[in-house]
Amino acid sequence: MRQMADEVATGSQPESYAAFELLAAIFSAREIDPAKLRAVFPVKAWREETVEVPVGLLRPIVLGWLNYIEPSNALSLGQSMQIEGDKQGVSPTRNLQATKDRDRRLAKQVVLDIVQTKLQGSTLSIDAACVSLAQREKVSLRVVERAYKKFGPYMRKKLQELGYAAD
Numbered sequence: 001m002r003q004m005a006d007e008v009a010t011g012s013q014p015e016s017y018a019a020f021e022l023l024a025a026i027f028s029a030r031e032i033d034p035a036k037l038r039a040v041f042p043v044k045a046w047r048e049e050t051v052e053v054p055v056g057l058l059r060p061i062v063l064g065w066l067n068y069i070e071p072s073n074a075l076s077l078g079q080s081m082q083i084e085g086d087k088q089g090v091s092p093t094r095n096l097q098a099t100k101d102r103d104r105r106l107a108k109q110v111v112l113d114i115v116q117t118k119l120q121g122s123t124l125s126i127d128a129a130c131v132s133l134a135q136r137e138k139v140s141l142r143v144v145e146r147a148y149k150k151f152g153p154y155m156r157k158k159l160q161e162l163g164y165a166a167d
Contacts, residue, residue: 004018005018005041006042008042008043009042015043019046020065022041022042022046023061023065024066026058027058027059027062038050060082064081065080068080068081102147103146103147103150104147104151104155106133106137106144106147106148106151107147107148107151107154107155108155109133109137110133110144110148111152111155111156113132114126114129115164117129126148126152130144130145130148
């Protein structure tokens with residue numbers, strides 16, 4: 001640890017690398033007295049500013065790091081952490097999450113359009129709501145329909161739990 005602290009202090013070792021290494025050390029040696037461990041942290045702020053973190057939250061980070069530093073591993077850090085695609089054509093996790101977020105938003109809007117129309121004393125079919133939303137959002141009808149099929153039933157259920165009929 002002291003060597004790492006010196007390397008961080010001189011700038012020959014990035015803090016991020018030291019942080020991953022320290023997490024791995026803490027994770028594998030949890031029986032060490034936390035105060036003694038904190039005393040050798042290579043960055044002053046790490047010694048002074050602390051927060052309690054569940055081990056289960058750290059596990060995937062540490063395991064990804066250990067996978068990354070494995071000498072026989074040719075993966076990038078993002079691939080080792082499983083947040084980056086490891087094959088051509090495989091989207092990074094952030095892109096997949098952005099698509100899910102967009103699809104949830106579209107499905108919610110379809111349901112809200114139906115409920116709002118109902119509250120105004122009229123009716124709007126799911127198909128008509130999808131067509132209207134696709135035009136407003138300038139996305140294909142297929143994108144909206146797929147989003148509704150995947151997330152719409154959940155959104156409808158949540159609205160019903162709040163007392164709004166989405167039928």
